[in-house]
Amino acid sequence: MKKSSAIHFLVFLATVLIAITLPFYLxxxxxxxxxxxxxxxxxxxxxxxxxKIEPFISLPPPLRAEKETPDSFLTVQGVFVWTNNARRNNDAPPLVLNDEISQAARAKVGDMFNNQYFEHVSPSGLGVDHWVEQTTYRYIALGENLALGNFTDDQELVLAWMDSPGHRENILNESFEEIGIAVKKGTYEGKQTWLAVQIFAKPLSSCPAxxxxxxxxxxxxxxxxxxxxxxxxxxxxxxxxxxxxxxxxxxxxxxxxxxxxxxxxxxxxxxxxxxxxxxxxxxxxxxxxxxxxxxxxx
Missing domain, CATH: 1.20.120 (Four Helix Bundle (Hemerythrin (Met), subunit A))
Structure with missing residues (x-):
């Protein structure tokens, strides 16, 4: 074989070798x-x-008294006792009266009188969670019952809530462990009347960390x-x-x-x-x- 032919043959082999091996590199x-x-x-x-963590908040429609009693009188302790009595009669564990939640309830009652509204959310957009969060109490669940009117006494007020499905559910909800209560008499829509607030709560510490x-x-x-x-x-x-x-x-x-x-x-x-x-x-x-x-x- 001539030298030039041999060189061409070697170049050809090298080209074939590269063509074969390159795909393996790639x-x-x-x-x-x-x-x-x-x-x-x-x-x-x-x-x-x-x-995401979703706090539970139960807000049944606010309750107005169907009849008015001239000598109406309400107390925090009486509302608390009759509320736990209703739970006991329905095999639910008793609630604990909590000072911080009661502080939130008092703030809510005061705000309703001051700003003349009867709703779960104020005209400025503040709800029950706002009032509770003004304290150091930390919750995973909240419920709020509201009542307006001159109920005869604490028992009649709690019975009125118990006759209302949404309020009854809050009162008997076994998930709730603590409660705050506020009752206050004042001027609403031009007449003397009572406003009552129950705030039910389940503390954050009750659930897994x-x-x-x-x-x-x-x-x-x-x-x-x-x-x-x-x-x-x-x-x-x-x-x-x-x-x-x-x-x-x-x-x-x-x-x-x-x-x-x-x-x-x-x-x-x-x-x-x-x-x-x-x-x-x-x-x-x-x-x-x-x-x-x-x-x-x-």
Missing amino acids: LKYSFNWQDLAKVTQNLPLINTAVE IDENLSLEIENNQKQLSAWSNQLENLNARLKSERPRGRASQAEIDAYNALVEQYNQLADDYNTLLEQTKVMVDQYNQQIAAFNACAGGS
Whole structure:
């Protein structure tokens, strides 16, 4: 064979060899490129997975007296006794009279007289949660009963609430453990009358604790996953644009494969953190579910 022919033959063999081996250099990239679509699709699942704590608040329509008694007289202690009497007659555990919740009830009665309204929410948008949160009391569930009128006495007032389905439900709700009460006589709509408030509550301490550190860790992981997702997309774009074409030099192939390794390592890190975060989200949501179930009976 002539020398020139031999050289041409060797060049031909080298070209064939490169054509055969180059796909193997790129094989790992091609496989992980498909994985990118999978991992980036998983990220939104975490962003929407974590549930929120929902405090329970029961607000039956305010009750007005059907008849008026000239010598009407109401007391906090009497309302408390007759309320627990109703619970006892219906096999519900007694409520504990709480000073802080009673403070909130007194504030509510005063605000209704001062601003001349008879609703659960004031004209300025303040509800029962506002009045309770002005104290140091922390709750998971609240209920509020309101009454207006010159009821004969405490017993008649509680009986009127018991004859109203929504108010009765609050009084007998076994989830509620504590109560605050306020009664006050004053001028409403131009006449002397009584306003009465019952605030029922379940303290926060009654329900399973929630690991807020776990919530913070999930949030930090979400931020990291989002950052890595952007990096993976950028690397993916580079892998597409910088993929060797034709007769690539070994330096080009080495540089490209280094980029592939960088992508693959980041994809592995992403997938590992994603799976860890999914487990954490499940744990946190189980805590939230247990917490809400505890309040929910509310």
